[in-house]
Amino acid sequence: MPPPSPLPRSAASVSGWSLAWRLGWRDLRGGLAANLRGLWVLVACLALGVFAIAAAGSMRSAVEAGLARDARILLGGDLEIRMTYRALDPVQRQALSLHGRLTDLREFRATVRRGEGEAEQRAFSELKAIDPATYPLYGTVELDPPLPLAEVLRPETLPDGTVVSGAVAEAGLLDRLGATVGGEVMVGEARVRIRAVLVSEPDRVASVMAFGPRLLVGPGTIEASGLDLPGALIRNVTKLRVEDGSAVPDLIRALNARFPEAGWDLRGVDAATPGLDRFLGNITLFLTLVGLTALLSGGVGVANAVMAFMDSRRQTVAIFKTLGASGALVFRISLLQILTLALIGVTIGLAAGAGLPWGLGPLVAPFLPARMEPALYPVPLLTAGAFGLLVTLVFGLWPLAQAYRVPATALFRSLLAPVSGWPRGRFALGVGLAAAVLVAVTVLTADRKDIAIGFVVAAVLAVGLFRGMAAGVMALARRVVIRGRAVRNRPVLRLALTNLYRPGASTAPVVLSLGLGVSVLVASVLTQANLTRQVHERLPESAPAYYFIDIQPRQLEAFRKAVASVPGAQVLNTADMTRGRVVRLKDQPVTPESVSKESEWAVRGDRGLTSAAAKPDDAVIVEGTWWAADHAGPPLVSVAATLAKGLGIGVGDRITLNVLGRDITATVANLREVDWSSLSMNFAFVISPDALKGAPRTWIATVAAPPSAELAVERAVGKALRNVSAIPVRQALETVEQIMTTAAQAIRVTTALTLLAGILVLASAIAAGHRRRVYDAVVLKVLGAPRALLARAWLLEYGLIGAATALLAAGVGTGAAWMIVTKVMKMPWEAMPGLTAAVSLISIALTLTGGAVGTLKALSEKPGRVLRAE
Numbered sequence: 001m002p003p004p005s006p007l008p009r010s011a012a013s014v015s016g017w018s019l020a021w022r023l024g025w026r027d028l029r030g031g032l033a034a035n036l037r038g039l040w041v042l043v044a045c046l047a048l049g050v051f052a053i054a055a056a057g058s059m060r061s062a063v064e065a066g067l068a069r070d071a072r073i074l075l076g077g078d079l080e081i082r083m084t085y086r087a088l089d090p091v092q093r094q095a096l097s098l099h100g101r102l103t104d105l106r107e108f109r110a111t112v113r114r115g116e117g118e119a120e121q122r123a124f125s126e127l128k129a130i131d132p133a134t135y136p137l138y139g140t141v142e143l144d145p146p147l148p149l150a151e152v153l154r155p156e157t158l159p160d161g162t163v164v165s166g167a168v169a170e171a172g173l174l175d176r177l178g179a180t181v182g183g184e185v186m187v188g189e190a191r192v193r194i195r196a197v198l199v200s201e202p203d204r205v206a207s208v209m210a211f212g213p214r215l216l217v218g219p220g221t222i223e224a225s226g227l228d229l230p231g232a233l234i235r236n237v238t239k240l241r242v243e244d245g246s247a248v249p250d251l252i253r254a255l256n257a258r259f260p261e262a263g264w265d266l267r268g269v270d271a272a273t274p275g276l277d278r279f280l281g282n283i284t285l286f287l288t289l290v291g292l293t294a295l296l297s298g299g300v301g302v303a304n305a306v307m308a309f310m311d312s313r314r315q316t317v318a319i320f321k322t323l324g325a326s327g328a329l330v331f332r333i334s335l336l337q338i339l340t341l342a343l344i345g346v347t348i349g350l351a352a353g354a355g356l357p358w359g360l361g362p363l364v365a366p367f368l369p370a371r372m373e374p375a376l377y378p379v380p381l382l383t384a385g386a387f388g389l390l391v392t393l394v395f396g397l398w399p400l401a402q403a404y405r406v407p408a409t410a411l412f413r414s415l416l417a418p419v420s421g422w423p424r425g426r427f428a429l430g431v432g433l434a435a436a437v438l439v440a441v442t443v444l445t446a447d448r449k450d451i452a453i454g455f456v457v458a459a460v461l462a463v464g465l466f467r468g469m470a471a472g473v474m475a476l477a478r479r480v481v482i483r484g485r486a487v488r489n490r491p492v493l494r495l496a497l498t499n500l501y502r503p504g505a506s507t508a509p510v511v512l513s514l515g516l517g518v519s520v521l522v523a524s525v526l527t528q529a530n531l532t533r534q535v536h537e538r539l540p541e542s543a544p545a546y547y548f549i550d551i552q553p554r555q556l557e558a559f560r561k562a563v564a565s566v567p568g569a570q571v572l573n574t575a576d577m578t579r580g581r582v583v584r585l586k587d588q589p590v591t592p593e594s595v596s597k598e599s600e601w602a603v604r605g606d607r608g609l610t611s612a613a614a615k616p617d618d619a620v621i622v623e624g625t626w627w628a629a630d631h632a633g634p635p636l637v638s639v640a641a642t643l644a645k646g647l648g649i650g651v652g653d654r655i656t657l658n659v660l661g662r663d664i665t666a667t668v669a670n671l672r673e674v675d676w677s678s679l680s681m682n683f684a685f686v687i688s689p690d691a692l693k694g695a696p697r698t699w700i701a702t703v704a705a706p707p708s709a710e711l712a713v714e715r716a717v718g719k720a721l722r723n724v725s726a727i728p729v730r731q732a733l734e735t736v737e738q739i740m741t742t743a744a745q746a747i748r749v750t751t752a753l754t755l756l757a758g759i760l761v762l763a764s765a766i767a768a769g770h771r772r773r774v775y776d777a778v779v780l781k782v783l784g785a786p787r788a789l790l791a792r793a794w795l796l797e798y799g800l801i802g803a804a805t806a807l808l809a810a811g812v813g814t815g816a817a818w819m820i821v822t823k824v825m826k827m828p829w830e831a832m833p834g835l836t837a838a839v840s841l842i843s844i845a846l847t848l849t850g851g852a853v854g855t856l857k858a859l860s861e862k863p864g865r866v867l868r869a870e
Contacts, residue, residue, distance in 0.1 A: 020332035025340075042305035042338075042392075045298025046345030047352070048756060050388040054353025057380020062357035065373035071269035073139035074369055076203025077103070077239030078248050082265040084579040084606050085660055085696065087236040092259060099251060100242035103134035107235040108222055109549070111718060111725040112215060113186040114177040122714055123176035124212040124727050125169075127187065128201075129222050137241040139202025141216075143168055152195040153218035164191045165221040168198040172213035188225030188722055192217065203239070204369075227723050231578065231696035232550050245269065263581065263658040265605045296459055297516045299395035304509050306338055307399045331427075334400050339392065346388040350381050383445050390441065393434040401427035448597050462812060466515035469808050470508040473801070474501040495793035496800065507801060510847070514805045515812070517759075518843040522813025523820065525839050529832055530821045544572050544680070544702035545710050547727040548717060551699040555721050559701065562720040566712045569705035573681045576697045580685075581606040583663065584656035585649055599646025602684060609657065611689040618680075624651040624670030627688050635666035635691035640674040640684045642826070657685070664691050675828075759846065774857075795852060802847030806840040813839075 072078060081088065081096070087104070088096070096102060106129040114121045132150040135141075141149050153166045164184065174194065179185055184193050198216055222228050242248065248268040255266060310317070320330050357374035365371065439456050446452035477500035480486050487494035500507050551559050556574065563569050582590055582603045592600040615626040619638075627636045637655060639647075649655060649668055656665045666687055674682050681702050705713045714726045777790060814836055821829050 017332060017336075020329055021336055023329075024333040024336040041301045042309075042341060042396075043345035043348070045301040045305075046342055046388045046392065047348040049296075049298050049391070050346050050349025050384045051352045053387055054350050054381055054384035055356040056353075057383060058354050058357050058377055059360065061377035061380055062361070062372040062374050063368060063370075065375070065377075066368070066370040069373060070370040072245070073202045075239070075267065075269050076139075077137045078242045078245045078269060079240040079251065080267045081238045081240070082267070082605065083236045083263065085231070085234065088238055092262065093238075095255065095258065096238065096240055100240050101134070101137060102241075103131060103137055103239050105130045105135060105237050105239075106222055107237060108227065109212060109233065109725060109727075110187055110225070110227055111714075112173065112177065112192075113718065114179050114183070120715060120718075121177045121179075122718060122726070123173055124725060125173055125215045126212045127215050127217060127222065129217050129219055131219050136202050137239055141168075141201050142199040143196040144199050145196060147196055153216070155218065155220070156193065162191065163224065164193050165217055165224065166195050167192045167215055167217045167221070168196045169194050169215050170198045170213035173215060176213070187215070187217070187221065188227040190221055190225040192221065227550070229550070229552055229698070229723060231552070231698040232723075233577075233579065233698070261658075261661055261663065263583075263661040265581070293520050296391065297513070297520065299391045300509065300513045300516060302342075302392055303395040303399060304513065306396045307509070309338070310334065310399055331400060335397075338396050338400065339389070342389060342392040342396075346385050349388060350385055353384060354381055383441070386441055387438070390434055390438040394431060394438055397427060397431045397434065401430075450596075458816065462516060462519060463512065465812065466512045466805070466808070467508065469515070469804070470511035473511065473804055474505065474507050477501050492789060492793045492796060495789075496796040499794070499797045500800065510798075510801050511805050514802065514843065514847055515809045518806055518809035518840065519813040519816065521843070522810055522836055522839050523816035525835060526814060526817035526832060527820050529835055530817070530827060530830060533830060534827050543729045545569075545705040545707075545729055546703045546713060547681075547729065548701045548703065549698070549725050549727065551701060551721070551724050553697070553699060555724070556699060558720055559717060559724065562716045563703055563713060565716050566705065566709050568709050569703060569713045572702040572704050574699055574701040575610045575612075575681060575683070576692075576699050577683075578609050578659060578692060578695050578697045579606040580609050580657040580659035580664070582647075582655065583658045584654075584665070585647055586653050587656070587665075590647075595648065596646040599643055602643055602647065607684055609659070609685050609687055609692070610683045611687050611692050613689050616686075619686075620673040621670050622673055624668070627669055631688050632690050635664055636669040636688040637666040637691075638670050638672055638686040639668055640682075641671040642674070643684050644668070644671050657687075659692065659695055662695075666691060675826075791856075795848060798847050798850070798852075799844070802844040805847075806843045809843070810836050810840045 067074065078100070079096075093102070106127075108127045108129070110125060110127055112123050112125045130153070132153050135149075143149070143152065151166075152168055155166060156164045158164060165187075167185075169179075169185075174180065174197065177185060179194060181194055181196060184191055186192070192215075198214055201214070201216065204214065222234065228234060242251070249270075252266045252268060256262075317330055317334075320333070321327075354376055357372055361372045361374055442456055443449055443452045477497040481494060481497050481501075487497060499505060548559065551574075553576070560571055563571050584590055585594075588594075590603050592603055595603055613629045613631070615621070619626075622641050624638075626638070637657075639649065639655070644650060647655075651668050651670060653668050654665055655668060656663050658664075664687070669688075672686075674684070681700070703713060710728070714728070717724055717726060773794075780790060781787070814831065818829055821827050
């Protein structure tokens with residue numbers, strides 16, 4: 001290392017930042033290559049974590065910018081009014097028409113058929129009936145061949161007087177039915193001719209969970225199908241285009257005030273993609289926490305790298321102090337040097353993260369409803385940069401501050417008496433302040449404050465736990481050596497144990513580095529394994545073969561007979577269903593902002609409701625009691641326990657549901673456990689039967705059948721009851737599998753980042769004690785210790801550290817995975833000890849490999865060169 005630049009005469013009295021910068025920069029520039037060799041781990045750790053955070057924020061901003069640009073097209077208007085079972089009345093329509101142009105459409109899920117008898121093909125589809133004279137208000141409908149929408153949807157009257165409706169279908173529906181353009185399909189009792197392939201429609205917003213390809217039909221087709229029965233789940237949607245889009249929020253407030261009992265769902269362009277917005281928020285939070293995990297694990301690497309850096313500069317610092325430099329000046333020089341190199345790592349991470357939208361844009365475009373807007377978004381980049389610099393300060397200030405209070409003579413003796421202990425109060429205060437700011441930024445920039453707070457608490461507990469374990473290992477090793485029996489005539493074991501607690505031992509940094517890395521690695525692997533098991537094993541085993549919807553009450557017996565006619569098929573459950581929306585909780589109006597994030601879905605739009613006189617067999621009551629079977633008093637309701645917690649209600653509280661424009665205020669009678677991860681029949685709200693008297697309702701049913709009989713069940717029900725639609729659960733499982741596969745891929749990214757960060761941090765921990773290890777090796781070899789004995793002792797040392805750490809980390813990681821799977825993902829849990837043990841063994845192998853590399857490097861040093869340097 002080049003000698004430090006001479007200090008000016010006034011160095012003893014000058015301690016300003018300008019002097020520190022000049023001296024630090026000269027020193028850093030003169031030995032840049034050597035300094036980078038020592039601090040490459042600091043640069044790499046910061047670059048890795050900052051990249052993950054910057055990439056997540058930049059990708060989200062690019063997607064949101066594209067959605068904002070096309071919000072009117074995605075919504076299909078400036079204002080959307082959604083109602084279930086009923087449409088706008090004349091007064092409501094007149095009030096809306098005063099503000100701009102209207103278009104009406106109806107959305108309905110139904111089974112589409114082609115052919116007859118054994119050759120019949122069936123496919124579940126999402127129908128949308130539109131008026132081509134007014135639709136769309138924004139954007140265009142893209143068809144193949146490109147024909148006018150009015151032409152392809154016009155009805156055709158055949159010579160025999162039969163009316164054939166016109167339609168366009170997505171290619172997926174044609175493939176499932178084996179149909180072609182120009183052919184006919186049946187929707188209920190309506191004959192429909194496919195005249196073009198639907199390539200895209202402007203207002204079909206991408207959904208995280210979607211069932212069935214689209215069939216676009218003209219007005220009157222649903223009525224002609226005979227499927228427009230009482231209680232059928234048909235959504236009536238009206239879209240409004242106004243001249244001044246900024247007036248929409250005021251218009252929504254005015255409409256709600258004028259029609260308080262309308263029971264509609266009004267949505268402006270700011271909520272054009274609520275499902276996608278929530279999905280993006282969750283993904284961004286997940287990736288941000290991944291980046292923070294990498295940064296915090298890397299923070300230990302930063303501390304190790306700074307310690308190694310300061311260890312390599314002991315003589316330089318001592319010379320500075322001997323020449324009259326104050327402790328403050330030395331501290332500032334070192335701090336500016338570390339921050340300069342940290343900025344290199346942060347800049348690399350920011351550049352890579354900022355460029356990701358350009359690189360991934362074409363790959364994710366097919367999955368997004370709008371084109372991304374790649375650009376440099378300052379907020380996520382500034383946030384990621386702040387995280388990187390704060391982590392540098394939190395983990396780097398402590399070893400830097402130790403140089404402030406140590407006299408020059410102690411620095412010269414640092415190999416024999418390494419610097420340790422607490423720095424002065426103001427430096428400890430600085431570390432605490434940086435940590436507090438880091439926590440504040442973590443929580444304040446997160447969409448889910450509760451998850452961010454949980455992450456912070458878990459991180460602090462994990463660091464404390466592993467630091468405490470390191471102290472315990474050192475104390476135990478000291479006790480074993482002092483007692484002497486176990487190490488008598490065992491020089492390898494004695495040396496290994498002594499190395500665990502001697503001054504300057506690498507036990508604490510290695511345990512902390514390895515423990516955090518292995519914990520996250522175990523958590524990632526177990527979470528992914530449980531996701532895979534849920535999709536490939538548990539769901540197919542527990543899921544029914546079909547969901548049947550829109551069964552009229554009078555058709556229940558006929559439905560059961562149709563299912564029973566197929567050998568091996570059976571009806572699992574039946575339930576009546578209607579739709580309603582939550583309008584008040586505890587007699588107070590409810591908004592998505594007034595409930596927890598995870599419960600917002602329950603108050604956005606309407607929800608499925610069912611009634612039951614007796615407690616369902618599979619219902620698990622966790623609080624309260626079920627009502628009497630002959631209950632005829634005020635309405636009572638049973639609520640899913642997790643949802644009730646998010647809504648802030650409990651047994652005895654009042655909840656008001658709007659059903660078909662009528663408010664029903666019910667008292668919460670009990671809370672139920674609901675396994676949302678299964679595909680069984682679950683309802684958030686079960687209400688006492690008397691509360692829904694007179695309300696139009698249909699029934700839904702789940703059916704189990706052997707795979708070979710599934711098609712026969714669908715045909716038997718379809719032949720007996722044309723209006724009943726079947727949802728094949730196998731198709732739903734494919735959709736769930738796609739979502740879970742995406743989640744598993746994200747977890748694989750987590751695992752890769754975690755593994756890389758862990759390797760970097762482990763390398764930094766070993767490198768931090770390398771200089772002292774070399775000195776020990778030289779002294780012991782000069783005193784006659786064989787190289788083989790030293791190698792065995794050091795490998796045993798790392799093996800003991802790795803085994804103890806991996807054992808604790810396996811428990812911490814398993815606990816973290818259990819929390820993620822059961823509390824966040826709401827799925828059943830399986831421990832999988834074999835997989836945990838495999839990850840732990842891999843971690844021990846990595847520790848031994850790192851220790852072996854460090855040992856070989858230390859043993860290969862020539863004693864003469866090292867001793868002459870001393």
